[in-house]
Amino acid sequence: MEVPMYRVFFAFFGIAAIIYILVKVKKNKFSEGRSIFWVLGGAAIFLLSIFPKLIDKMSALLGINHPPSLLFLLATIFIIYTVFKLEEDITRTREQMKDLAHRNAILENMLREKRK
């Protein structure tokens, strides 16, 4: 049986993605906690390129007529979840930054008052 080129490509792509993420974590450029999610994403790409029938089976199980739409659905859920997590992080970071800025302004004021 001949394996189509695109499946080979995506299998390599999945592995490359996992390696890329792990290297980033090793270099402390990406948080360990966050990376799990992305490594799982890379693993999913790898698995699906090796066992493409998985998508067909899952689609049949869920009653989806057109299996590729399940793929798009999963990808969309992945992206929306990621964006939501990012927003959550931004909210928290913004609050923390605001608090730091407040403390900084108060400390500066104390310094000025001491110098007087």
Next chain:
Amino acid sequence: MDRILIVIPVYNEEKNIPGVISDIRDNFGSADIIAVNDRSGDGTIERLQALNVPYLDLPFNMGYAGALQAGLKYAAGKDYDYVVQFDGDGQHMAREIGKLYNQIKLNHADIIIGSRFKINTDYPHPLFRRLGSKIFSLLIRLTCGEKITDPTSGFQILSRPVFTEYSGMFNYPQFPDANLIIKMLLKGFRIEEVPVEMRRREHGTSMHTGIIAPAKYMIKIFYSILIIILTFKFNDPDKDGGSDV
């Protein structure tokens, strides 16, 4: 004698701030002042220095609420008894602070709001603002059963438990108006009003001008109120519920 701090958030108020400071010094000189400079682009900071007013200088622009909260943190750290929120644009009158202070002492309330609508004054009320205030008043009455005639008034005196709470609040609202009043009432704080006079702005423009900005403001406040009500209906009221609008 109670220690009172007057917190004045300022953003590009170089023309108004000298008048505001001299008004306070002439009419309520016993209180301390802290101005919070919200990264003004004009000569506000030089004016404050020339007037010898203690100030906090924020490293970036945070908007009215961010500046106000910095002042409240300062007050909490310095153990003040009361904080008066005072606008830097000359709308609030220092001689009215005494009314707020007397009432909070007399009635042991937590917040006293200086209301423009409790009695008829010659303060000009644009239709939209007036309508907004009416809707917010109604919402407060429906949710908390309290009558607050001027929920958008920033002229308030806060007791220590209140400003301590505000200063530590995660997601202190971008517009601390009816939403915050409802939240504090639901938490069991006592809020009252006293009629005050206010002036027109002398220089510069208000943060609520145009059509889009007030519309966004209304939507954000409604959303904020919705979240507060949901939090109190379905959660432990001691938990800090709120929104990030």
